[in-house]
Amino acid sequence: MKTGDPVELAARNLRESVLRNSLTTVGISVGVASLVAMLSLGIGLQHLAASRLAKSGLFDSIYVTSGRRMQGPNGRRENRKGPPPPLDEPARAKMAQLTGVAEAYPDIRFPAELRTSSNTEPAPAPQSGNNKGAPASGEAGNSREYQLISGLPMSARQLESFDNLKGKYFSAPDAPEIILQTDEAKSLSDKPDELIGKQIILRYASRRLMQDDDANAKAASQYGAASELSVYAVTPNEAKLTVVGVVESKADAGIRGAGSAGAYIPVDLALKLAPMQATQVRLAGDRDPLANSYMAVIVRANRSSQVENIENQIKQLGYNTFSLLDATRNLRKFFAILDLFLGIFGSLALAVACLGIINTLVMSILERRREIGIMKAIGASDGDVQKLFFAEAGAMGIFGGSLGVLLGWIMGRIINAGTRIYMQRQQQFTPDDVWLVPLWLVFGAIGFSIVVSLLAGLYPAARAARLDPVQALRYD
Amino acid sequence: MTNPNPKAGADIRALNLTRTYRMGDSDIRAVNDVAFSIASGEFVALLGTSGSGKSSLLNLIAGLDTPTSGSVAVGGRDLARMSREELARYRRSTVGMVFQSFNLVPAMTVLENVELPMRFAEVPREQRIERARRSLERVGLAHRFNHRPSELSGGEQQRASLARSLVNAPSLLLADEPTGNLDSRTGSEIMDLIHTINKEGTTVLMVTHERPLAERYASRFIFLRDGKLVEDPSEVPA
Numbered sequence: 001m002k003t004g005d006p007v008e009l010a011a012r013n014l015r016e017s018v019l020r021n022s023l024t025t026v027g028i029s030v031g032v033a034s035l036v037a038m039l040s041l042g043i044g045l046q047h048l049a050a051s052r053l054a055k056s057g058l059f060d061s062i063y064v065t066s067g068r069r070m071q072g073p074n075g076r077r078e079n080r081k082g083p084p085p086p087l088d089e090p091a092r093a094k095m096a097q098l099t100g101v102a103e104a105y106p107d108i109r110f111p112a113e114l115r116t117s118s119n120t121e122p123a124p125a126p127q128s129g130n131n132k133g134a135p136a137s138g139e140a141g142n143s144r145e146y147q148l149i150s151g152l153p154m155s156a157r158q159l160e161s162f163d164n165l166k167g168k169y170f171s172a173p174d175a176p177e178i179i180l181q182t183d184e185a186k187s188l189s190d191k192p193d194e195l196i197g198k199q200i201i202l203r204y205a206s207r208r209l210m211q212d213d214d215a216n217a218k219a220a221s222q223y224g225a226a227s228e229l230s231v232y233a234v235t236p237n238e239a240k241l242t243v244v245g246v247v248e249s250k251a252d253a254g255i256r257g258a259g260s261a262g263a264y265i266p267v268d269l270a271l272k273l274a275p276m277q278a279t280q281v282r283l284a285g286d287r288d289p290l291a292n293s294y295m296a297v298i299v300r301a302n303r304s305s306q307v308e309n310i311e312n313q314i315k316q317l318g319y320n321t322f323s324l325l326d327a328t329r330n331l332r333k334f335f336a337i338l339d340l341f342l343g344i345f346g347s348l349a350l351a352v353a354c355l356g357i358i359n360t361l362v363m364s365i366l367e368r369r370r371e372i373g374i375m376k377a378i379g380a381s382d383g384d385v386q387k388l389f390f391a392e393a394g395a396m397g398i399f400g401g402s403l404g405v406l407l408g409w410i411m412g413r414i415i416n417a418g419t420r421i422y423m424q425r426q427q428q429f430t431p432d433d434v435w436l437v438p439l440w441l442v443f444g445a446i447g448f449s450i451v452v453s454l455l456a457g458l459y460p461a462a463r464a465a466r467l468d469p470v471q472a473l474r475y476d
Numbered sequence: 477m478t479n480p481n482p483k484a485g486a487d488i489r490a491l492n493l494t495r496t497y498r499m500g501d502s503d504i505r506a507v508n509d510v511a512f513s514i515a516s517g518e519f520v521a522l523l524g525t526s527g528s529g530k531s532s533l534l535n536l537i538a539g540l541d542t543p544t545s546g547s548v549a550v551g552g553r554d555l556a557r558m559s560r561e562e563l564a565r566y567r568r569s570t571v572g573m574v575f576q577s578f579n580l581v582p583a584m585t586v587l588e589n590v591e592l593p594m595r596f597a598e599v600p601r602e603q604r605i606e607r608a609r610r611s612l613e614r615v616g617l618a619h620r621f622n623h624r625p626s627e628l629s630g631g632e633q634q635r636a637s638l639a640r641s642l643v644n645a646p647s648l649l650l651a652d653e654p655t656g657n658l659d660s661r662t663g664s665e666i667m668d669l670i671h672t673i674n675k676e677g678t679t680v681l682m683v684t685h686e687r688p689l690a691e692r693y694a695s696r697f698i699f700l701r702d703g704k705l706v707e708d709p710s711e712v713p714a
Contacts, residue, residue, distance in 0.1 A: 005595045016583045374579045377540060378640065379568020379596040381561050469540045473579065 001384045010391035017364065024353075024360040025400045031350030032404025032449045036441060037411050038346030042339040044412075044436035049331065052160065059331075062299040062311050063107070063322040064095065085318040088293045095299050098313050100306035105267050107296040108151035110275035112204035114180075114263060116188050116195070147184060149202065150261030151270030155300065167196040167245030174268035178202065178241040184262040185246045195243045202265070206237040207276040234276050241265065350449070353400070354456040357393055361460035364392070365467075372464055373472025382465035389464050393457025394450055401449025405442050412437055485517035485679035486570060486647040488537060492546035495532050506532035508703035509546070514681060514696075516647075519674040521690030522683045524700035530683040531652055533700065537681065538571055538650050539563040550648060568597045572641030572678075574670075576653035578633040580625040580640070586612065587621040590640045597644055611639040615669060631662035638669055649673060651682040655689060667693050 014021045067084030085091060096104040156162070157169040170177050178200065185192030188200065265273075277295055299314065301307045311321045365372070372385055412435035419434050495507040506529045514520050524530045535541040536548055539555050542563075547556045551570060558566060567573075580589045590608040599607070612618060615635040625633050634654060641649060651670060655663030671693050674680040684690050690697060699706040 001595055002598050009595075012583065370579075371581050374581060375592070375596070376564070377538070377567065377573050377579070378593040379564060379644070381564035381596070383561070384564075384596055470535050473540075473575070
């Protein structure tokens with residue numbers, strides 16, 4: 001028999017016992033729907049966790065610090081011989097060019113004071129002398145206590161911290177713009193949202209190496225410094241910045257540090273301001289205290305799977321690194337196991353549906369015993385009869401699989417809608433889909449249903465093929 | 477009425493042909509050491525009482541059953557040595573079968589029933605419909621193409637069965653009591669058709685217990701009693 005003939009005859013036979021075959025097909029579809037439901041829940045949860053973690057910046061980032069023998073964030077002391085390489089702009093550029101690196105930017109955090117330029121209240125007394133290049137305005141403003149300001153790259157827009165950003169993100173990496181956390185914004189104005197678009201003043205301490213050798217030597221002598229090269233000035237400075245956005249205050253900082261500051265400015269602007277960072281104090285004793293111009297560099301990988309390789313390359317360059325790689329590995333392992341178990345539970349219903357197929361086909365053989373005998377008498381081979389029953393099992397698999405995927409998809413939509421409503425009512429959660437049916441699962445489930453149906457059809461088909469035509473023709 | 481694909485009739489040679497069935501603890505010899513030959517184009521009637529082994533012998537010649545011992549050769553090929561696949565090929569290319577109970581597939585229309593053997597013979601679809609129509613027209617069922625067997629009379633069902641048996645242009649037509657379920661007039665019509673087919677060169681072996689019918693159409697008789705050939709026809713009840 002040619003390929004199309006068993007299919008055509010199978011379709012005819014399925015139509016003949018429409019109720020029984022429909023019930024069997026519905027059984028398969030419930031099995032497939034259960035499988036799709038379980039797997040898409042697993043996939044959805046994995047996707048949700050992965051996207052949340054990716055947004056937290058925890059799992060694709062490497063925190064790079066100088067290769068000094070100091071205790072790093074991971075609590076380990078690095079033992080390395082010889083002087084450590086400087087962690088400066090050339091080093092950052094070198095890291096940015098490593099394979100798999102999306103970007104590398106300095107981690108800049110510094111304390112500063114924020115005040116609105118329009119406020120008429122008197123400013124507190126300045127803490128040090130005015131900077132020559134950018135004199136303090138002297139304009140009265142609503143002063144605040146010192147807050148931590150963080151420099152962020154343009155890519156940080158994707159971080160979870162900015163999910164509920166009011167206003168907009170920075171327009172350029174060095175734009176004179178600032179984004180405030182809600183708490184900071186509230187202390188500056190009763191109506192924080194109205195600050196967006198207005199200018200505020202950032203007052204901070206900037207550092208500067210003394211250029212004049214004589215003055216250096218004099219200062220070194222006066223203050224008992226180790227050498228004239230370690231003399232640098234810390235001066236107050238001000239910058240006028242436009243508030244472009246306000247974000248919810250969040251505690252989750254992550255490696256990329258979006259949550260730990262009270263306000264954010266573009267990272268290139270932060271570099272231009274040359275602020276004195278609190279952590280730079282530990283470098284003060286160096287012969288050249290500004291040589292290690294960055295306290296830390298944050299390296300972001302294109303994919304979390306590349307983190308280990310990049311981390312090793314950076315270590316070879318002589319720097320200390322820290323990442324949460326092990327945590328992602330365990331997370332992936334957890335989801336692999338979760339998917340496996342969900343798949344097994346989902347398959348149970350499909351296994352029961354298989355018994356339904358076997359039962360339907362065996363019953364069909366009994367009913368059509370004489371028909372099989374007739375077909376053999378007029379020239380059907382064992383293979384032809386086998387193909388016919390295989391085609392029937394396969395057809396039930398295709399219809400059942402397609403219907404099952406559709407059922408699973410509808411169930412998923414309903415659960416997603418329910419979850420969204422629940423999460424919205426909880427208010428502190430961002431509504432998200434916990435159910436995800438990727439395209440591969442659609443085709444995979446239909447394919448799996450066909451394969452399983454064909455396997456279920458193996459025994460009935462072989463039994464039909466083996467029928468003795470003489471006995472079958474006698475059957476009434 | 478002419479055969480669209482005439483083939484030379486097949487000759488049949490049976491030698492020491494035996495078929496034993498196991499019934500409980502005893503062996504029943506349905507066909508017992510039978511030897512005969514039928515020439516190409518002959519019309520032979522196989523006569524015998526009920527249970528004499530006629531149908532068992534016909535099943536062996538049709539390739540539906542295999543002998544316990546001995547051989548049966550059709551067109552020079554020994555069926556006892558053929559595999560199941562070869563026997564299936566033999567049944568669809570060499571043999572046409574007509575049954576007492578018609579054996580049409582009830583879920584199919586008359587046209588689809590006649591088309592069915594051509595599906596197994598892998599005849600292209602466009603040829604199948606045309607050949608099935610011609611075969612049905614040949615037996616006078618041109619107006620019944622799309623009817624189901626249950627909508628036909630007994631005579632029409634047997635005509636459809638005959639059309640199906642001829643559609644692959646067999647060289648051997650095996651008829652098992654073809655008029656057994658028909659009234660005498662309809663039976664005669666069917667026998668006339670079979671006779672015409674024989675005249676066109678197809679070898680016909682017909683099982684019957686109606687001796688007058690056999691005498692009217694067959695050129696030779698083979699008598700069976702208790703699975704054995706009987707030389708003297710008087711030993712077989714008429």
